Amino acid sequence: MTKEISLEHVWVEFGEFTAVQKANLTIAGGEFFSFLGPSGCGKTTLLRCISGFQEPTRGVVKIGGKNMKGVGPNKRPTALIFQNLALFPLRSVADNIAFPLEVRGVDKKTRRKRADELLELIALTGQGDKKISELSGGQKQRVAIARALAVEPDILLLDEPLSALDLKLRQHMRTELRAIQKQVGLTFIYITHDQGEALTMSDRIAVMNKGKVEQIGDGKTIYDHPGTGFVASFVGENNVLEGTVLSNDGTIVKVDTGLGVPFVVANHATEKGALVPGDACQMFIRPEALRIAAGDDDRNRFECNFVTEEFEGNMRHIVLDASGRKLKMSMINDGRNPIDGSAPIALDFAPEMGIALPPGPLASA
Amino acid sequence: MRDLFYDLVRRNGMPVAIYLMLAVTLWVFILIVLPQLTMFDYSFRLNLPPGKVGGPEDVYTVEQYAYLFQGSGGAGNINTLDLGILFKTLFSAVFVTVFDLLICYPVAFVLAKSSTGAKARLLVLALIVPYWINEILRAFAFRILFGSTGVINEFGMGLGLWDNPVDFIRADVALYAGLAYAYILLMIFPLYNAIESLDRNQIEAARDMGASWWQVHAKVVIPYAKPGIASGMTMVFMLTSGALAAPQILGGPSNLWFTQLVYQWFNSGGNWPRGSAYAMILLFVCIALVLLTMRIFKVSIGEIKR
Numbered sequence: 001m002t003k004e005i006s007l008e009h010v011w012v013e014f015g016e017f018t019a020v021q022k023a024n025l026t027i028a029g030g031e032f033f034s035f036l037g038p039s040g041c042g043k044t045t046l047l048r049c050i051s052g053f054q055e056p057t058r059g060v061v062k063i064g065g066k067n068m069k070g071v072g073p074n075k076r077p078t079a080l081i082f083q084n085l086a087l088f089p090l091r092s093v094a095d096n097i098a099f100p101l102e103v104r105g106v107d108k109k110t111r112r113k114r115a116d117e118l119l120e121l122i123a124l125t126g127q128g129d130k131k132i133s134e135l136s137g138g139q140k141q142r143v144a145i146a147r148a149l150a151v152e153p154d155i156l157l158l159d160e161p162l163s164a165l166d167l168k169l170r171q172h173m174r175t176e177l178r179a180i181q182k183q184v185g186l187t188f189i190y191i192t193h194d195q196g197e198a199l200t201m202s203d204r205i206a207v208m209n210k211g212k213v214e215q216i217g218d219g220k221t222i223y224d225h226p227g228t229g230f231v232a233s234f235v236g237e238n239n240v241l242e243g244t245v246l247s248n249d250g251t252i253v254k255v256d257t258g259l260g261v262p263f264v265v266a267n268h269a270t271e272k273g274a275l276v277p278g279d280a281c282q283m284f285i286r287p288e289a290l291r292i293a294a295g296d297d298d299r300n301r302f303e304c305n306f307v308t309e310e311f312e313g314n315m316r317h318i319v320l321d322a323s324g325r326k327l328k329m330s331m332i333n334d335g336r337n338p339i340d341g342s343a344p345i346a347l348d349f350a351p352e353m354g355i356a357l358p359p360g361p362l363a364s365a
Numbered sequence: 366m367r368d369l370f371y372d373l374v375r376r377n378g379m380p381v382a383i384y385l386m387l388a389v390t391l392w393v394f395i396l397i398v399l400p401q402l403t404m405f406d407y408s409f410r411l412n413l414p415p416g417k418v419g420g421p422e423d424v425y426t427v428e429q430y431a432y433l434f435q436g437s438g439g440a441g442n443i444n445t446l447d448l449g450i451l452f453k454t455l456f457s458a459v460f461v462t463v464f465d466l467l468i469c470y471p472v473a474f475v476l477a478k479s480s481t482g483a484k485a486r487l488l489v490l491a492l493i494v495p496y497w498i499n500e501i502l503r504a505f506a507f508r509i510l511f512g513s514t515g516v517i518n519e520f521g522m523g524l525g526l527w528d529n530p531v532d533f534i535r536a537d538v539a540l541y542a543g544l545a546y547a548y549i550l551l552m553i554f555p556l557y558n559a560i561e562s563l564d565r566n567q568i569e570a571a572r573d574m575g576a577s578w579w580q581v582h583a584k585v586v587i588p589y590a591k592p593g594i595a596s597g598m599t600m601v602f603m604l605t606s607g608a609l610a611a612p613q614i615l616g617g618p619s620n621l622w623f624t625q626l627v628y629q630w631f632n633s634g635g636n637w638p639r640g641s642a643y644a645m646i647l648l649f650v651c652i653a654l655v656l657l658t659m660r661i662f663k664v665s666i667g668e669i670k671r
Contacts, residue, residue, distance in 0.1 A: 052573075053572075053573075073572050074576060075575075078573070079573060080569075080570070080573045082566045082569070084564065086566035086569070088567060090588050090589065099574055099576075099584075100575050102584070103574065103577070104575055147574070148574075151575065
C-alpha cells in the first residue's frame, strides 16, 4: 500500500552553497507531512530530491525501502503538484487529468472513464471538456490534484500549491486538501512557508532553516514545545527576552531578564548540559500567554507601559514597553477594554508557558 | 487606419507618428506593393519590341502562363522541362525545410531551456557571426568544401573511406547543404522564441507524470511551439524556393532551380513578361502550399504573429 519515505543523511550542495544539510527523517505511509520554513531554507530542494528532479550530493532517499538513486522522476511512485500547477493550457480539463494515463499508453475510452471518476472526486463532474482558462483558481487547483492522482501514486508532493490563491479560498482549500488526503489515504508531503497551513493540515511538521531541519513534530509540539530559538520565533508569534540563567534543575529554569524579579520558566534545551547557571539564554513567551495580573503568586509578574494597539477584529494585539523592551500581548476582543494606556500595567504568565532556550539565531521578522 | 494613426499620435507625439506612417507607407507601397503589381501586370502582356508597346498589339493575354504548361509547342504539348524544374524546386525546398527543422529543433530547445544568461547569449552570437559573411562567399566556401579536391574529399580519401573523389556538386549534396545552411537562423530563432516562453514546470510536470523524453517533446513542447515551427518553416521554405545565389553557385550543371529559369527569362532571354509570369507562378504556388500545410496542421496565421 502506501510507502514509507526515508531520507538518510541527505546533503544537497550547489557549488559552494549548501541547500540541504544532513536531512535525516522518515515519513510514514499515509501521513500528511509538511516542510515549513522561510523561502530559501531548502524545503523545495528536499522535495525535488524526493520527486527525483534533484540527486542528493550525499545521502540516500528511499521510498518503500528502495534506494531511489538514479531513478528518474518519471519512474518514481510520486506525483508533484507545482506551485504554479503547470496545467497544460492547450489541453482540455479531462485531457489534462488523463495525461499520465496517455503517456502510459492507456486507450482513450479508459482514459476518459478515469478522468470522469476523478472529476467526480474533485466535484467538477461534467466539466471535462472545458478549457483550463475557463476554470477558477480553486478549480484549477483541484484539477492539478486530480491529474496527480490519475495513476494512483503512493506519494503526493505539493510545492506551496495554495500560495497563488486569495485568503478565503486558501483557507477553504486547506480543509479540502485535508479531506482529499483522508479520502484517498495517500502520503502527502507539503511544502509551505505559511505556518497556518502547516499547523492546520499536517500530522507532522519539519521546520527548516538554512538547509537544516530544526525540529520535527506534530503541530502542538512545534508550537508549544519549540526546540530551538528559530522554531520558537518562526512558528507563530513570540516575545523574546535575552537573559542569564540563575539556576536550572533540568526542567525548571530561573532566568534573570532584568524585568523585576527573576522568571521561572520551562527548560526546552535539547542538549544535555545546556543552560548552566551563568549562561546567557533566550526566554520566549507567546503574546497570548500574557495576562493582566490578577495577583496569583505562582505566576511570573512584571510591569510595563502601553505603546499602541493593532486591532485585528477578533483579536487585539497590544504593543507594550517593558523597561525599554518591546513586547506584544494578544487578547480576545470580548468588547471590554481593560488596557487604555493611562497607567502602567502589571502582566503575568504561567511558568510552564515561558520557554528557556540556549541563545541562537531567530527568524527575521 | 485612422485609429491606428491617432493611437500612434497619442503614444509618440505628432512628428514621430507622421514619420512612422510615412515610412511604413513608403516601404510597403513603393518597395513591396508597386513592384509586385507591375510584375503582375507585365506577366499578362506579350513580349513586344519597345516601338509596339502601347500600340494595338499590346493586349492582355495568358500566353506567358500557358508557356509554363505547354512550352512553345502549342496546345496539347506539355512543357515537361520547366514543370519538372518547378516540382523539383518545390520538393527540394520542402526537403531543405524539414531538414532544417530537424537540425534546429534540438539546438533551439537546448538554447531556450538548458542554457542560461551569458552562456545562451554566447551561443546565439556564435550562431550569428558566420552570417556576417556575404551569402555568395558562403556559397563559394561550400563549393570549395565539397569540390573534387575540396576538404571533404581530401579528408575522406585520406582516411581511406573512398578511393576516387565523390562529385558532391553533381549529386546536389553541396546544393542541399548550402541551402540548408543559408536560412538556418530563420528556423532557429522562431523556434527559440516559442520554446523559450514555455514554462519549465510544464516540462517537469510531464516528466513527473511518467512521460518519456520523447513524449515530453511530442505532447508538450511541440504543440506549444507549433506557431514558432510554422513561422520558421514558412520563412525557410519561401526563401529556399526563392533562392538564387546558392543554386547558381552550388547547383549541378544539369540541374536548374526554378528561380534560375526566372532569371534567364529576365536576363539572357530578354523576355520580361514571361519572367514575371514565372515569378508569379512560383510565388502563388509557394503561398498555396504554405496555406495548405498550415491548414493540415491546424495553425492559423494569427497564431504565427505571436
